[in-house]
Amino acid sequence: MKVVFVGPTLPNAVDLVPTNVEVRGPAKHRDILAAVGEGAAVIGLIDGNFEDVAPIWHKEILFALSQGVRVYGSSSMGALRAAECAAFGMIGIGNIYNRYASGELFDDSDVAHVHGPKEMNYVSLSEPLVNVLATLDELLMRHELDHAEFASLRTSAELIFFKERTYRAIVAKANLPDHSSRESLQVLLRTNAINQKRRDALELLNAIATADERRQKAPTDWTFAETEQWRKILYRGRL
Template sequence: MKIVFVGPTVPDAATLVGDALAVRPPATQGDILRAVYDGATVIGLIDGNFEYVAPVWHKEILFALSLGVTVLGAASMGALRAAECAAFGMVGIGEIFRQYMADETADDSDVALLHAPEELGYTALTVPLVNLRATLRHLTEQNRLTATDAAEIADVAADLFYKERTWNAILGHAGLSAHIDAAMLRAEYVDQKRIDALELFEALRRMPAERHAPPQDWTFNTTSLWATMLSQLPLTDEKSDA
């Protein structure tokens, strides 16, 4: 069974993947572990919740890998965790993962955004910094935005808390909107997170739905903290898949 955790990055994921993948909502702590116990052979991590809930724990990713489950990450929380767990065999996909690995992107909040709930289609309410930077690169490469203006916009956006990173806040800061074509920025918006997520979908489709041999170069350590988590975490989840 192939499972992918995704939400606001690709709100229409269920329609796009059809029966090829089991789509579950953004992951929180314990969801990767539940997927393993549910029989997952391949897991794709794109979106994950945080702040008000515990995020996906690195240890549960390592547990999945130790059992021969292929775990891929891209676009959002998945790209971040893939960069952090690459040494243990987690597979990163896409440009944002590459940026984390190259230290071109470092902050967790660079992929974060404020969005509406699932019931309202995960509508984006703010602009993820990784997407803004991709948009600025595209416009400078097309000679439609100067490098100086692009750098100024990027700096302003980076200084904003991710929940406040709207187009109006970015362009209204320090009078940027007076000499920047805001309509052009919106029209030429590059959704790098979605691009990377779609690449992960394709990678998942191509992979065989089977577990492989456990890693030979490292051993999963069952720590006391891990044992405590197992004892406290219900492995029969009442939530339905999204």
């Protein structure tokens, strides 16, 4: 059994995976634990809920790994958890994961953005910083931004609260050089926007599709600690 938790990062994920991969919505607390109890051998974590519900607990991921489940993470909550749990065997995938794992990124809100509900295909209402950074890096490499514009736009993007971060706001609040046209820069950013979260999510789907559908041997270099708090969560209701 293979399961992937995904939502706004890849709204059409169900059309992109083979029939043996079950697509579930963004993960929340106990969802990975439940998937393990249902027999999952491979779990992919892309999107996760946070503000209004308890997020995926690291302990759930460690439990899954201790049971020989392959757990992959990318793009959003998955990239965060993969960077945090890599030492225990969680597999991180993609550019965003690499940036967190290297310490270049460290703030959870760098992958966060505001979006509509599933019924509206998770329409995006703000820009996650990781996508903005990928866009700025690409435009600098192509010499469509000079270094002064790049630096001012990046600083502006980093300072804006994630719920308010749009390309319009980034350009409006940037301390740009005198030679720069705000209107032209806004068009440039919008028309060349890179969705790095989606790119990384597609990499994860490919990894899951080719992964062995059987659980692997339990790790031998660390032992899962079943604390009293964990037992309360594990046995609260049936999986």
